[in-house]
Amino acid sequence: MPRRIDHLVVAVHDLDEASGLYQRLGFQVGARNRHPWGTENRLVQFGSSFIELITVGEDAEISPHGEGTFSFGAFVRDYLEQREGLAMLVLDSDDAKADAASFAQKGIGSFEAFFFERRGRRPDGTPTHVAFTLAFARDEAAPQAAFFVCQQHYPENFWNPEFQRHDNKAVDIAAIAFVASHPEQHRTFLAAFTGSDPERIVDHDLSFPLRDARLDVMTPDDAAEVFGSVEVDPGQPSLAAFSVRVEDIGRQARWLDAAEVPYQHIGSRLVVPASAAFGVAIAFEAT
Numbered sequence: 001m002p003r004r005i006d007h008l009v010v011a012v013h014d015l016d017e018a019s020g021l022y023q024r025l026g027f028q029v030g031a032r033n034r035h036p037w038g039t040e041n042r043l044v045q046f047g048s049s050f051i052e053l054i055t056v057g058e059d060a061e062i063s064p065h066g067e068g069t070f071s072f073g074a075f076v077r078d079y080l081e082q083r084e085g086l087a088m089l090v091l092d093s094d095d096a097k098a099d100a101a102s103f104a105q106k107g108i109g110s111f112e113a114f115f116f117e118r119r120g121r122r123p124d125g126t127p128t129h130v131a132f133t134l135a136f137a138r139d140e141a142a143p144q145a146a147f148f149v150c151q152q153h154y155p156e157n158f159w160n161p162e163f164q165r166h167d168n169k170a171v172d173i174a175a176i177a178f179v180a181s182h183p184e185q186h187r188t189f190l191a192a193f194t195g196s197d198p199e200r201i202v203d204h205d206l207s208f209p210l211r212d213a214r215l216d217v218m219t220p221d222d223a224a225e226v227f228g229s230v231e232v233d234p235g236q237p238s239l240a241a242f243s244v245r246v247e248d249i250g251r252q253a254r255w256l257d258a259a260e261v262p263y264q265h266i267g268s269r270l271v272v273p274a275s276a277a278f279g280v281a282i283a284f285e286a287t
Helices: 015-024 072-082 096-106 183-194 220-227 249-259
Strands: 005-011 039-045 050-056 085-092 114-121 127-137 146-152 170-179 200-202 205-210 213-218 238-246 264-266 269-272 281-286
Touching: 005 072, 005 146, 005 170, 015 039, 015 050, 039 072, 050 072, 072 085, 085 170, 085 238, 096 127, 096 146, 096 183, 127 183, 170 220, 170 281, 183 205, 183 213, 213 220, 220 238, 220 264, 220 281, 238 249, 249 269, 249 281
Parallel strands: 005 050, 085 146, 170 213, 238 281
Antiparallel strands: 005 085, 039 050, 114 127, 127 146, 170 238, 200 205, 205 213, 264 269, 269 281
């Protein structure tokens, strides 16, 4: 069975400024959290996935990448030295240690599973405990994009309907766009990572089905047609955009107008350009 999106990691320099934009887009944005190594995040939670806005906090103590280890903090730090944007795609896992072994066997990542925990907060502000194990994979042809799976050890402490109530009536993430000049070069890696084969092939574009979503791999020219504009280096395959399902697309257009957020009508979707959204294009589509 294809995996589901657990979350997307959007790296930004100013966490509060980015959170303000997402609030203007109509999302409820959670409180600031800090990882043990010093990256800090704020989350936008949906029914089965979430968006993680992340930055590097002051006095961060980030470990470097090592033999057999992938440093989450080092990747975010290095990514932000180049740009802001959609840095990581994270899928779900029931057993991250087993997935790490599977990724090694498939030749897409020889990294140790990584466990960490932190304090969280419930909607009423009371503290709670969350913990995760991550298993990383690597597409050698796409060094500016990170891929991993996440096992949640206390999902009952993390997922909460109160965090999932958004003014824009957002339901969940619908799609992610990975932009590459030669999509076929990434077929083998993405099939192994997602657990699915491309369902649709249009010219040189690929689409991998996920559970209730999809991962589209497209050329820069095709991405420009779908999203108006994306901020990618043509020579560097990158995660560049995502789509969110909303209950009423007309209502969302009125919301964006009132918030004075720039967007385009492209087909049946509304697209906030990457230039206005910290390096990642954000599309809204009807459920």
